[in-house]
Amino acid sequence: MKKKIHPKYVDCTITCACGNVVHTKATVPEMHVEICSACHPFFTGKQKFVDTAGKVEKFLKKYGKRKKGA
Numbered sequence: 001m002k003k004k005i006h007p008k009y010v011d012c013t014i015t016c017a018c019g020n021v022v023h024t025k026a027t028v029p030e031m032h033v034e035i036c037s038a039c040h041p042f043f044t045g046k047q048k049f050v051d052t053a054g055k056v057e058k059f060l061k062k063y064g065k066r067k068k069g070a
Contacts, residue, residue: 012026
């Protein structure tokens with residue numbers, strides 16, 4: 001391996017939006033994530049639907065059930 005071209009491998013703290021904190025190693029000392037295994041629906045078994053931009057309503061308005069003759 002070439003010397004002086006690889007990034008430093010340091011202790012890393014990963015913080016989720018739900019408040020979960022994970023300590024690991026990475027090339028950056030801190031990471032902030034929106035979703036983790038403690039709050040992800042696949043791992044928790046709880047379905048949580050988040051529509052922050054109103055995309056569902058916009059889709060239904062555009063492509064939803066239309067009246068006949070319209």
